[in-house]
Amino acid sequence: MPRFSLPVRFFNRMRLRFSPIDYRFVIVGLAVYFALVLNWKVLGHFYQILGQLEAYDLGFAASAPFVLLLGSIVLFTPFSFRYLLKPFFALLILTGALANYAMVKYGIVFDRGMIENVVETNSAEAFSYLNVQSAIWFIGTGIVPVILLFLLPVRYPRSVLRGFVQRVAMMAVPLVLFGGIAGLYFKDYASVGRNHKVLGKEVSPVNYVTGSIQYVKRRYVSSSMPFQTVGNDAHQVVKVAGNGKPTLMFLVIGETARAQSVQANGYARPTSEFTQKIPGMLAFQDVRSCGTATAVSVPCIFSSMDHANYNGEVASHSESLMDVVAKAGVSVFWKENDEGCKGACDRIPNVDIKPEDFPQYCGNGTCHDEVMLDGLDEQIAAMAGDRLVTLHLMGSHGPTYYKRYPDEHRFFTPDCPRSDIENCTQQELINTYDNTIRYTDFVISRLVERLQSYQDRYNTVLLYVSDHGESLGESGMYLHGAPYMFAPDEQTRVPMFVWASDGFVADHGINRVCLSDQARTGSFSHDNVFSTVLGVMGVETSVYRKGQDIFAPCENATYQAELETQPEMTGN
Template sequence: MDYRWVIVAMALYFALGLNWKVLGHFYSILGGLVDYDPGFAISAPFVLLLGALILFTPFSFKYLLKPFFALLLITGVLSNYAMVKYGIVFDRSMIENIVETNTTEAFSYLNMQSVLWFVVSGLVPVVILMLMPIRYPATIVRGVVQRVAMMLIPFVLLGGLAGLYFKDYASVGRNHKVLGKELVPSNYITGTIQLVKRRYLYADMPFQAIGQDARTVEMATQDKPTLMFLVIGETARAQSVAANGYGRPTSPFTSQIDGMLAFQDVSSCGTATAVSVPCMFSPMDHAGYDGEVARHSESLMDVLDHAGVDVLWKENDEGCKGVCDRVRHINIEPKDFPEDCVLGTCFDEVMLRGLDAEVVSDKPHDRLIAFHIMGSHGPTYYKRYPDAHRVFAPDCPRSDIENCSAEELINTYDNTIRYTDYVVAQLTERLQSYQDDYNVVLLYVSDHGESLGEAGLYLHGAPYMLAPSEQTKVPMMIWMSDGYADANRIETACLATQAQTGSFSHDNLFSTVLGAMHVSTGLYRAGTDIFARCRGTMMQAALEQSVNVAPN
């Protein structure tokens, strides 16, 4: 076959086969308009085809064509499956999330449907391409002339369409920027290039130490050191938590704990763990967050360590994303806890194993233990809770969740939320057992939410500006002992009011934890400390006694 027909075939396959998702979205947008030019609607597939011909032609040389299109087919089919089945949108953040996904999580997406989709749509065309004899131009000059013509003719035709419908495309594009992130393969190629550029641009950035002025504030009211449990949830959305108004009993355990406060309006910093976790442990806020700056600097855990707080990170998810790299941390390994890790990953009850030994010491002192739990990590939600917590049924014991019924999917996810509630309650009860030696406090917050089929979206990772509230609204809970509240002069009624009426986000975590551990540093911001407006004036003033402090 002549190489030019191969290019045309590839352009047709990508324009009409792997881009029917974006075409469908485009036509649904037109359907919502009062009026539009029929010619504009008809032109869309031709624009994709002509654009593909222009982009593909430079890669049609003899020793480049087959490997290039083989790679493009494989990656294109994978991205098409993710967009069609889960509503995933590919941008730099999503590519970063994919790059940082561990092997166990990646394999959780494997199922019969995804394998068949990949084989039929990707592997078979690749095999055909690799086995197909292809004719190339006899001379270099002829090849160059032919390729110039193959690019020039589509370019002229595109120019004609642009002259006719430029205003229409500009209008739709301005109002629906997500369309550009749905174009295969430009979406994930552009995202990858942006990620590589950012990482290499920052490759020589010096690593920055922060909070080296941090120190703990000693107050006469403190009769004991502080012990804080900081629980970082995974993929829990506020809309599915009974304590946040959900109609199903997904918070039966924490609701029985006196003094447990559920915050009603909390927003995440990102829609993926790779963004949210570094962001919430950074002094940067959501609006000014730069992932590469965070990657090249210390975190909240380091600041606490500088202040002399004994810190420990326990990891049961997909890694701490750099925030615990320089402090003591424990990675939960399934082989070490076979009774808790029967499905290849560990149920979050594993966090309680060995906890007494990690807390008890001859001389108690200020201590913070962070627990990064597996929570509601998808798509294999059914692996996140043991059989004893399979309360909502029928559930969905499969990874291709888009093929579950709505009832099965909701039941499975709700079981994960209910089980997380159980784990948080168990950690709280264990924390209460240390009150003889410590003033104790617990803070739980999820990293981001999850879509469960609403508007055709599944999972998470949508661009933040386009993400639905299911992916950005997260649960947060705080519990403290009476001894902690008294020692820190915190008015619990005031805090309860804040939980019900205030608006908070991951931006509050950094200074709230510093304040909770009574750490004074120039990085502390009273305006984002949840406890600040409910804390006694003497204690609050002591926290702000730092040369560079900016209290608001």
């Protein structure tokens, strides 16, 4: 007897226990399941919005599940053919169960950007989302319904013509009913939809299917886009005066750090106790990210495009800041401890930290950011002339925040040593996240110490900025990746630090008082990084924008000229 004959016979016997069910009832049942179970999140959000209104029509409120049901029937009917129905909806249910868990537990919204973020997440990070609760959820809302679907014998139309007529009717009737609901409550739906556009991105499976199609189109259909060079005229300005030392810059890209949890940005807890002891360290108070996920923000930071006109497809087929600096003759190097440089370092010397190479810093498939200091002296020594070193940190990447800092930096307790963060108390979650911010602060301080040790040989400067922020349960949202136009401040306001040696300040004619005022009162964003780095490295090019260079307004000549043009203040 073949090895698999018994399971097959058991499966067939189980199928025979049911009488064949007309495929139309199966479609309606699937529509009900998606409308009431896998769209639990959007229905809950919809009724939460209604609860905040002074008054609303009860018929309008009652119509929402029927709108989802009717819409699902219309969308599902074209996929009700023999040999297609079961595998197609099995895949849809399984992916819907995963998406539903992410939306309900973490407040994630699935659009093209989130799909891109999911696809480009490495395996170690993906596995960090697995836990007992997520497994039970997936089994209960995904695996079990799929098994029932395959066990269910389905009766299909006897002829192609009959099937065509039935399916047309299956789609026409819901459309007529849908039109009736729209006629009664169009104004109500238009008002709620216009004021809460995120609702449209929470409807499953339309959200993640549409996002996936858009991602595939962008990633593969547009892959034939010609590659663009940037800053071909880049060259370094020859200094006529100065101390003669080459410049060494650390450009540190943080991960998932939000300004709201940084002591130097006004947070009440001591999360900046290491950097605040460093003379000359400046914390910029108002800085906005380009995106809410690494896959968007990192390419945007290193792109010559501003956030307002940023195009991810163009960026993925263009040279980056690192390429432009290298063209000018600056020695560049990228050190990676996160999810990759997203194309920004593809054409320059780079190294990706591998956990197996650094057991003293790494465990559970991830490495603490102190690993970035290991071998750094040798890597800098191997470079020549002016040097730009970019360090991409693991930072505060969730949901396994507790893996981002060593035990000796477990400062705020009790913390949350688990990935299903929604099951920790709010204080435990905050403690864990704050520990990551405090540990990143420690790593930044160590990097500044390293630059201080180089001051006799180089003019040194450090620029740190996080790629995006993080939600910790505010308004029911966790993690990051919300569509930018809907994203809360927690996901878009990020910390940025600047430190410069006395040699660099003197060589570039920087007025420290001016720079301190800029950090305290100015408004900045990821748009400032591109030109600031070019300015630091003395690179002249047509893609340099002086107005976005953080240091440019504080060069002594510029600063003094501005002071002289200001009207004198006279007392009474």
